Amino acid sequence: MLFFSYSTLIYSVSSESNHKYNAPIINIDFLEGHTIDMETTISGEILYADNINSVSWELVDSSGSRGFFDITDDLLFRSSGGANISNFQINIDPYSIGPCSCLIVVSLTIEGGEPIISSRSIFIESPSFPDWIAGPTLKIHNTPNSWASGVVEIFGISSTYSGNDAELYFSITNSSGVNCLDEEIEDFTSVEHERIYEILWSSGTFSTNISFSHLEDGPYQLTMFSNDTQTGLFADDCIPIKVDNTEPDVIINGENTVFESGDLLYFDGSSTTDFPWGIEGMTYVWSVSRISDLSIENIIVFSGQSPLSPGIQSNYSGIYQVSLNVVDRAGNRGSDTFSFEIINMQPEARLLINSEEVSNGNELQIDKNSTISIDASLSYDTENDQETLRYIWRINNVPLYEGISREIYWPDTDSDRFLLSLEVVDDDSETSIISVLVVDSENTSSPIFTIILFFSAAVFLSYAANKHRNTDTQSDIPKWT
CATH class of the missing domain: 2.60.40.650 (Immunoglobulin-like)
Structure with a gap:
């Protein structure tokens, strides 16, 4: 009388051709270590039997193979619960095989996958060898x-x-x-x-x-x-x-300091070594954090087989830390960290008055009754900050307008001169200031007065710029487009 068990050995495989969720499973309906003394048929099945290339079974003892059988063409296919199942049979005749402490080894190959193997121990008795002593299997x-x-x-x-x-x-x-x-x-x-x-x-x-x-x-x-x-x-x-x-010896190569821009930054872990097995098959886990006075903000976590980091945005200034953990095929992990700084580039204020570019400290003589065209469009910053620049216009140190260009009139004052200032501010509150003295062309004064006016303006504007760096609030300056 035969006894049957439902036990399996699963070798996991990675193959797109396999069932979406399951790797093939070989079941042999035979109790491990059972003894037979007559011709016996052993049943088996393969669950999730998609894209099978070949199926075979072999009887093996300590001396080698006692028989090899390709049963690919003998498989019987059916479907149950949405899974494809292949049934097979193993026929063993003790009279032709002789006594044996053997292993039944069933092997399966599929498209794009590693072989899958399941084994059972079997003791075969033969009447022709009554004094046979069975050894163990392994x-x-x-x-x-x-x-x-x-x-x-x-x-x-x-x-x-x-x-x-x-x-x-x-x-x-x-x-x-x-x-x-x-x-x-x-x-x-x-x-x-x-x-x-x-x-x-x-x-x-x-x-x-x-x-x-x-x-x-x-x-x-x-x-x-x-x-x-x-x-x-x-x-x-x-x-x-x-x-x-041995854990991998991890090395990160990259720039310690870069200027803020719209470009992507990359770091390189290809100098990592793992003697004596080499770096093939290693997994690289990258993480990037932005470090501030109060917290550490994780920005990127990425893993893959490439030693090159993912692209890191460089449009936000600050102190950053990149970490690389490398895991080899044995599961050993090595790590390295690397700090770098993204530096904000201060904007450059440039001023056009009546379509003519002027420099900081210039004195311009303009008819008091005429309109004045002011234009900051030549001002520039790094590409990432260019679109967010703020243009603040001051007359006699008083902020009056915000925008890139417009036409203005002489201030409502009896004075025959006024100080026009342009402050360009980026999103990191870095500033650049240019000031010019506009004088009524019909009434000029001594240069001593001009020097005093510029000095007092410089002191005030330095204070104003410092305030920008220490506040995130937007001003109530009227804006125009």
Whole structure:
């Protein structure tokens, strides 16, 4: 009488051709470590069986393959609950195979994905060999050539003919290749090995933790032994392991100081190293923060395979910190931080009067009864600030208008002169000021008066500019377009 169990081993794959949410799952309806003594058909199924390339099963013992069978053309397809399912059968004849402590290994390949494997232990008795003594089985299910750092969970299957849990041992040796070589698998009785005491068993499946933290980085071979204490027989299996206990040495390259602009800033982490395995497959996690007196504001968090940072806007002055965390394929993390400053460029005030450019401190003689065209359109700043510049016009140090250009009249005063000032303010409250003395062309005065007027104006305007830098409030100055 046969007993059946519903237990699976899942190897996750990443493939766009797979089911949108699920990777294929192989189910073998056979109890781990069961014994058969007659011709037997074992059923199995593949859940989410989309885009299958091939399916095969193999019977393997300690000496190698006892039979390989491609069953791709024998699959029976059906659909259930929106999932595609493929059914298959495994036929085993003890008379033709002979006695065996074997593993049934079902392999599946799909388009664009890694092979998916599920295994079961089976003991085959044959009447032709009544004195046969069954040894234990062992299969490590960790992916060969996987990365190891620190303590790693090792899992697999191991069964004994009696049904008792076997003793498990392991050894770790240097390896020269990506595959375990038969000559590198030492005999259980002749190799130094360490017994594993903390094991989680469940119906022939096991999981345990093995430490690789004491090893230098490099390729190794993990060999495990399963010892049946009742028979004294053992089984072995091995997988190649890539040990990487060293965190990446992270280096950020970039400019410490840049001027505010509309350009994007980039930082480079390509000088990062990770000896001896190299930088292939590493994940770069970038974060950028703006640092103020009261807080740290996170601006960007980005991860990817490229060592180049995402583009960082440079249109806002301040102190910033960029951090780079690099995670290698073994999960080790290294980090570096880099501070930089975006400096605001002070605007440049330029003034046109009656279409003629004038300089700071000029004296202009204009008919008191004529209109005066004033224009600040030649003033400039960095590209990011240009559109937000404020143009504040003062007459005799009194702010009267805000806008880029207009026509004005002589102030309503008996004076034959007035001081015209243009203050250009950017969004960081940086200012630039230009002042000219406008004099009635019919009535000029001595230069001493002009010097005094400019001096007093300079003192006042310096005070006004400083106020702009220390307040965010908008003034009530009339604006025009």
